[in-house]
Amino acid sequence: MKTALLPLSLVALLSCFTIAYAQKAPVDGSLTANPVYGKNCAKCHGKTAEGRTFGGPSLANAKTAAASTDDLRGIITNGKGHMPKFTGKLTAEEIDTLVQQIQALNKK
DSSP states (O other), rough: OHHHHHHHHHHHHHHHHHHHHEEEEEEEOOOTTHHHHHHHHHHOTTTSSOOTTTOOOOSSSSHHHOOOOHHHHHHHHHHTTOOOOBBBBHHHHHHHHHHHHHHHHHOO
């Protein structure tokens, strides 16, 4: 019985690490590769962050490029217009990562 628990424990531990790793921002730092973006933002802003008809605007535009870090963080946290607020849904770290990736997208 005890020998059966060891493999089961190892599988459970490996599953926990896999789930935790899947929630981290991608190594390449790309906004569209970020699983947080894919789950929470892509449905409105599009898979490529170029916006969607009758959805959210492009995140690669002059208006977004001109927005400050605090402005972007505030919009994601508190929402604006039709955009919902993500306070309580995303961690501060996830929001900061999204802000950095949006800014990087606009520097290309």
